[in-house]
Amino acid sequence: MPRFSISSDYKLRNILSQLGIKKVFNHESDLSGITEVNKLGVSEVVHQAMLDVGEEGTEGAAATGIKMVTSTLQAFIASFGRPFLISVIHKDTQSIIFLG
Template sequence: MCGPRRPEADFHVSENRTVRVPMMHRENLILPYFRDEELACTVVELKYTSNDSALFILPDEGKTPDVEAKLLPETLRWWRSFLRPRWITELHLPRFSISSNYKLHDILPKLGFNEVFTDKVNLSGISDTEDLLVSQVTHSAALEVNEEGTEAAGATGIDLNIRSLEVIAVHFDRPFLFAVILNDIQSIIFLGKVTNPGNRPQQ
């Protein structure tokens, strides 16, 4: 038996292409929000159930390459410093999953790990096997965004005069960027771009 059908909405992959994708819809939220007029993008922060957070960056139409070029750690820190609680009347965000595998054989030596793939490496601390060598290091990363994994911050302790606030609706219905941040150490652990949430996760 099939479960309940999830609501779908249009996602504009490009100027000439639109796909239907499962879309989360929330109303009347108080969320950290920032409108960057210089880079022409909107930034919203959502809290995860683990108390970590994710920044979702929505470039204005045609501005994605410009925002991507400025997507540096200092830019993310600057955005976060300007985030303020705002009343969001509507938030539309597609459900999506992303996964990737990275082979680090060429990357680690550039970071100073020059002996890890040679016979000079000493791995006696992790194995009693003699002549143990590292032939390859692979890093896997995966992220899934849905109602269960992401929850909007509540309004506890925030007193706002709704009548004086600008009405804000944020629709992530075109390509956008995101960064997952580990709040305990203020470190970016996942950085990505969603161009077509209707595609299957990468293998």
């Protein structure tokens, strides 16, 4: 099997809006669970994924980033104080194929 590596990144604002996630992209959003700053919105969501296939095995990774802005020039602190675990499970074998 030949070795190969692929990666891509996606800007998700338009895709998420088409899925009905629209309020978060303007200042009508309620992000009070992560910060006390009023008039805070998300300006962009980006996702990057990578897959590397070689003789030794396959490695995959992904990351998502969110850019938030305020309508004023004040600084703000966002707190993501809850750790979480995510797993991708192969439906047929019930095997974990990605864990983060």
